[in-house]
Amino acid sequence: MTDIESRIDTTRPHTARIWNYWTGGTDNYPVDREAGDRIRALHPGIGEYAKADRLFLGRAVRHLAGQEGIRQFLDIGTGLPSADNTHEVAQRVAPDARVVYVDNDPLVLAHARALLVGTPEGRTDYLDADLRDIDTILAAAAKTLDLSQPVALMLLGVVIFIEDDEESYAIVRRLLDALAPGSHLVLSHTVTHPDMPDVDEAVAFWNEHGTPKLTQRTPAAVARYFDGLELLEPGVVSCSAWRPETPAADVAMYAGVGRK
DSSP states (O other): OOHHHHTOOOSSOBHHHHHHHHTTOSOOOHHHHHHHHHHHHHSTTHHHHHHHHHHHHHHHHHHHHHTSOOOEEEEESOOSOOSSOHHHHHHHHOTTOEEEEEEOOHHHHHHHHHHOOOOSSSEEEEEEOOTTOHHHHHHHHTTTSOTTSOOEEEEESOGGGOOSHHHHHHHHHHHHHTSOTTOEEEEEEEBOOTTOHHHHHHHHHHHHHSBSOOOOBOHHHHHGGGTTSEEOTTOSEEGGGSSOSSOOOOOSEEEEEEEO
């Protein structure tokens, strides 16, 4: 058994694998599918959140690469490789785009090494690190990215794992402070909302049975991550409502894109 394999716990459901299950992937285990089905029974629309978040990623990356001229992406909390990963979307628009992925899940690491291969003109690298390891992330990213030039900082569904509000805001601020003017923050976050009470029940079930535990925040609290940035229209909204190709129902995953 390799070191990576020894770190994979198949006895408890894991968020990255459940997310993979909800989006139609096969990199999951029976324990993940059972938990995913239980959560979906509590909140039938939860699988749509995962899909909506993935579609938001694609729209945001296409806009940044195509309209904003961004050629560097730092994607923290990558999750399991799926269709239209950040590098695939970016390099489809700009073959010379460079992408650094960061995650600390061993199953993600095992698949990323095999699947995250970019274009010959660009470059795609992967870092095994925790979101809190800011100095490690920046030092390693600088081997692939030129941090004196604009970078898109991708934080999709990852700051939800930082329970303390002030710590989570400080982490995002420290990362942004290290990036050049013209950089962008792309962030999505599960929210608690009075119109969606079943989401709270599903999150409570997850935090009792799954790993890692997650924290919901209000839409206003999610918007605070963009303080000091120029928010791109339409602001911080349901990720399904961020520049959709076709209208879609709101989901309890809010997102935005802001320019430094």
